[in-house]
Amino acid sequence: MGIIKRQGIQNTIISYAGVVIGYINTVLLLPWILDEEQVGLTRLLLTMAVLYAQFSALGFANAGVKFFPYFRDKTNRHNSFLIFFLGLPLAGFLTITLLFFLFRDFIINYYLQESPLILTYYYYIIPLGLFTLLFNLFNAYLTSLYKTVVPSFIQDFFLRILTTVIILGYSWGFYQFEAFLLLFVVVNCSMALCLLVYITFLRQFFIRPELKALKEKPLKQMVRYGLFALLGNISSTIIISIDTMMIGHYLGLSDVGIYTTAAYIASVILIPGRSLYKIALPQIADFWKNENIVALGKLYKQVTRMNLVIGCLLFIGIWANIDNMFALLPKDYSQGRYVILFLGLARLFDLATGINGHILITSSRYRSDLILNILLSVLTIFSNLIFIPAYGIEGAALATMLSYVLINLLRLILVWLWFRMQPFDKTSLQIISLAVVSYLAGVALPYLVNTPIDIAVRSALITFIYGTGILLLNLAPELTKKLQAMLLKAK
Template sequence: MGIIKRQGIQNTVISYAGVIIGYINTVLLLPRILDEELVGLTRLLLTIAVLYAQFSALGFANAGVKFFPYFRDKANQHNNFLVFFLGIPLVGFLAISLLFFLFRDVIINYYIKESPLIINYYYYIIPLGFFTLLFNLFNAYLTSLYKTVVPSFIQDFFLRISITLTILGYSWGLYNFEVFLLLFVVANCSTALCLLVYITWLKQLFIRPELTALKEKPLKSMVRYGLFALLGNISSTIIISIDTMMIGHYLGLGEVGIYTTAAYIASVILIPGRSLYKIALPQIADFWKTENTVALAKLYKQVTRMNLVIGCLLFIGIWANIENMFALLPPQYSQGRYVILFLGLARLFDLATGINGHILITSYRYRSDLILNILLSVLTIFSNLLFIPAYGIEGAALATMLSYVLINLLRLILVWFWFRMQPFDKTSLQIISLAAVSYLAGVALPYLFNTPVDIAIRSALITLIYGAGILFLNLAPELTKKLQSMLLNNK
């Protein structure tokens, strides 16, 4: 757990620094500089590019993390792993690109009524998809090498600073929207190139095609696993992104802009989990390889407890400051209030159920997670078809929440049924109870002076009550020990 805690905390610090910048970009700058339709355009382009990359990857990002322990040998250039790991997805990208050209009219007709603006920038999706694919593959490779801090810095900090500069340049009149969008695409593509430079600097870029090094490696198992992971990843991506894509079809880019801005605020809750998962995933794969289920069960509880502690604080902090959030946004964004609530609850439940999905996808039962994802992607599509026309963007958020709750409940049950592991104990209820008390104290505070002051004092009160309770009751021993260590080292 040592490397997980150390890099997890480093990743979390980087992520939250990125969140501050992302908040400035998403909440303070973009809605005031661009109208909501143009904000929606940037978000929809990125959403489609993510789906493009997932189809192209053929599941190899997951397969690489699971099977890299069988290839790991730096002296032998990791048995030519990287050539195989990158080569198959690049073939997949060419195939998906061909389909992207062939079905252009179908895609355009889907959006032409409510979101015609996206048609003008249709081909921007191709470079975005390609470099998103490369970033995901390089990130998976570095995760397998237990090198997660620099990728986090590039994705969560460097990219967002680049976007900030791009937005400011447009707001100062240095260029028009066409140039702004081009620079926005370049900034998003640059992250993959940064990881390539980092891998080269680590002297881990082994791309000489020597097929003899692969003869005794589990290639067939890796390909088979990758194909199952592909379907699972596509299903997961549908669950995550279909709401944005369908809002663009039914309601238009303006509603996409409002929805995705609210979704970004709620997504802050997931940051501690993402930071821990980056380094926990390869260790889970190693535990399965060595059949160390005792250590895996311990890791399951530790990661879940840390996620729940931080996730609850973030959720109550956001919802206690919901009026302040919308005071900082243009008036039309206030319709995203319950989007934040539903998506916030979905993210919190996803965080609270721990690493159950990662345990399933790296185990010999990985096919079950595929089946769950396929069933739930179908549920997500149909629930969005029903809820978006009836309830607008709030319906999309409700559909997402139901999908997240159901998939994680089923995963939780299966991990317990097959492996006799579950992540909760009495501290889980104590954490939730403490969060409820802290929230009530926060909302009981009257409005203070102005919005920034009110946010600062209200958030400080909630954090003080919640943090004191966590430390006094010792509800998060891992975080308490780390804090004590930091305090002792500073003396």
């Protein structure tokens, strides 16, 4: 757990520094500099690129993390792992690109009525898809090497700083929107190139083929696992992104802009989990390889407890300041109030259920997670078909929340039935109770002077009450020990 705690905390610090920049970009700059339709265009392009990359990857990002322990041997260039790991997904990208051209008319007709602006920049999706694919593969490779801090810095901080620069350049009139969007694509593509430079710097970029090194490795199992993971990843991506794509079809890019801005605010809750999962996933794969179920069960509880502590604080902090947040946005964005509530609850439940999905996908029962994802993706599509026309962007958020809750409940049940592991204990209820008390204290505070001061004081009050309770009741021993060590070091 030592490396997980250390790099997890480092990743979290980087992520939250990035959140500050991301908040400035998403809430204070983009909505005021671009109109809702232009904001929606940038979000929809990225969403489609993610789906493009998932289809192309053939599940190898997941397969690489699971099977890398069988290849790991730096003196032998990791037995040509990287060539195999990159080669098949790049072949998959070429196949998906061919389909992208063949189905061009269908995609165009899908967005023609409500979101015609996307058609002008249709081909931007191809480079975005390619470099998103490469970033995901390089990131998975570095995760397997237990090198997660630099990828976090590039994705969560460096990318957002560059985005700030090009937003300000557009607002100052240095270039038109067409040039801004081109720079936006270039900046997002640059992440993969940065990881390539980092891997080369680590002297881990081994691409000289040595096919004999692969003969005794579990290649067939890796491909088979990757294909199952592909279907699972596609299903997961559908659950995450289909709402944005269907809003673009039914409501238009302006609603996409409002919805994704609200979704970004809610997504802050996921940061602690995302930071921990990056380093926990290869550890889980090692535990399965060594059949160390006891250590895996301990890790399950520890990661869940840390996620719940930070996730609850973020959720109550966001919802207690919801009026303040919309005071900082253009008036039309207030339509996203209950989008934040529904998606925030979905993200919190996802955090609270810990690493159940990672446990299943790296176990011998990985096929079950595929089945769950397929069922839930179908449910998500149909619920969005019903809720978006009826309730607009709030309906899309409600559909997403129902999907997250159901899939994680099923995963919890399966992990318990098959492996007799569950992540909760009495501290979970104590954490939630403390969060409720802290929230009530925060909303009881009258409005103060102006929005920035009110946010600062209200958030400080909630954090003080919540943090004091966590420390006094010792509800997060890992965080308490780390804080004590930091204070001693500072002295």
